[in-house]
Amino acid sequence: MDSTAHSFVDNAHRALHDAKLQHSLGRFKEGFPVKRRAAVDRMPEFDALREAAREIKDHAIANLDLYLERFTERAEANGTRVHWCTDAEAARQRVLEICRDSGARTVAKGKSMIGEEIGINEFLEAEGIRPVETDLGEYIIQLRHEPPSHIIAPAVHLSKDQVADAFRSHHRDYPETRPLEEPEVMLAEARAVLRQEFLAAELGITGANMLVAETGSVVLVTNEGNGDLTQTLPRVQIVIASLEKVVPTLEDATTILRVLARSATGQDLSVYTTFTTGPRRGGDLDGPSEVHVLLLDNGRTEMLGNEFREMLRCIRCGACINHCPIYAAIGGHAYGWVYSGPMGAVLIPNLIGIEEAGNLPNASTLCGRCEEVCPMQIPLPRMLRQLRDRQYRARNSPAAVRYGLSGWAFLARRPALYRLAMSLGVGGLGRIGRLKRNGGRFRRLPFADGWTGTRDLPAPAGKTFQQMWSERGGRRQ
């Protein structure tokens, strides 16, 4: 996927002026966060569970080589073919080879953020292979030629009408004037269309929520069951997963499942949770005869060795996104690449470069809500600050910020000079404030457009506290 992260400010501007998007975002805020709260309240041991889940991931990441090798060994023993891919291009080529070998023309696709990361759909289309998204949200945005705007709710930015319009223009076999107001009606139509695609597809591609080293199994979580059809109907199955998805045991996988759905949608468990262990065996009634697992690095081993290592704990539940006030204001597309919200603001610069995505870690108030709800307790605000630190050291922060801060710090390190400068500044502003008939605040102030463009600025009292304290003979020591 091509990035527009460098145009973040423009993207955000457009998003803020998109009435339909703003309407969708307004409704969204009242959904997942409320359901998560209820799910957590129903479970007194949630924090202990969260702690256990975090420890599992920390242990798996600390021993990633061991568990990946064990996974490979066990998966291959089950008849799965495991492919190690260093980057997106390697993964795309491997997928293409498998498609060519199996003669696949139509590919059923389960929702996968790694699929987005490597841009698999555009790539396959260019190679004459037709990928069909089977998750309802992904299917809708595929019809609209859009990327997902949320990692677990890809079409959350859309309204019902926009979905109906997409169906009318693509489902040509249906009468033009059919009623399409009710979500149930739209769902039934998408189901009917997709059922044919499932049957036609020679190959299925899904992502993975976890890989289990102990058994060589792939764990996939969905709410629509499309993942299971994608995995079991076509003759050949490809799973694309990034390295950090591996966990040691089945027991560990179930611990993580218990925090995953609760954190994501507030469900106790997602509707479908499927463990797949190798291709169909003799006597099995269904299942693919070939299973391939692609283990994708694409920047993960680098994060393993730097200050963003804890980001590899992320289980993609989306809780940080659902509770982020920045995301709530601008939606997911403004971030400009595959991910969004706080996890995106940390991951995107790590995966595609901070030069491209420099705004993302800065566009945050560091309010801390993301870390508070993260089931893996990833210190997202700290990481955003570390990305800023990296930019500052590379002199990539805006000059105005750098010089402004240096000037401020120069004064603040010299208390006497600081007190003098502040009293002069405040005295000046205070005089201007008093000259204005309605005093109390400024509606416009030169060089302060960032503030006064949208809100009034309270006028200072005319003297600093320090001046007044001295004048009153207050104690200093």
Place this chain on the structure above:
Amino acid sequence: MTGIALHSHDMPEHRPTVGLFVTCLVDLMRPAVGFAAVKLLEQAGCDVVVPAAQTCCGQPAYNAGDVADAKALARGVIDAFARIDYVVLPSGSCGGTIKVHYPEMFADEPAWLDRARDLARRTFELTTFLSDVMKTGPIAGRLEAATAYHDSCSGLRELGIREQPRALLSGIQGLELREMDEAEACCGFGGLFCVKYPEISEKMVDVKVDAIAATGADHLIGGDMGCLMNMAGRLQRRGLDVHVRHVAEVLAGTCADAPPIGESETSQAKTKIA
């Protein structure tokens, strides 16, 4: 000592000396909050000093990635407040910087780390100090106000400040607290954020202002000047008649000393008549 319920058996044994960390925004924009804090601390039985060498806690630099300057400022604060029993700030945000982030900054410098931890241990946000250390209980006073309370993010999530200001305010007669929806959501201030990304900040503060308006409150109280100036500025730009105050002014009963944030003497007089 009037107006404060003291539980002497819970209090520190000697009369503690408190160093007031004024904070930049109170120093520059609203000295009345500093004097209110002094009054509250003295009423609670503390001796208050204001070290002259204090400037800024360094948070703007730290959050902008300028760690070197942030550490230089932190060293200055650590020196300025050495050998004082407690350090108290009328801000959860600056408090969080000292209590949580100073020890982070000096993780690799053992000598400074010890001093940073020692300062962190002695440092408290004002309402937390009154409530949890001096154990003042509800503070008696009077203000006719239906008020919303904004929990600032750093105070709420870094220092766990939520119940303390509400408990102290419960002694103020005539004051009715009206909790707002999405009380834990950020107001969109975020220091440099609000001037670097003013459009996003505007959207966030509008959500907040709508939530305040929905309570029907005529006052908004909070414990951090940055957030309060942001919300006051937007309330006033939108022409909403909500008076914004720092919690210290309300608790100290010094509202008559200064008009609400962003209002003038004349508008305060009008309010009183109305």
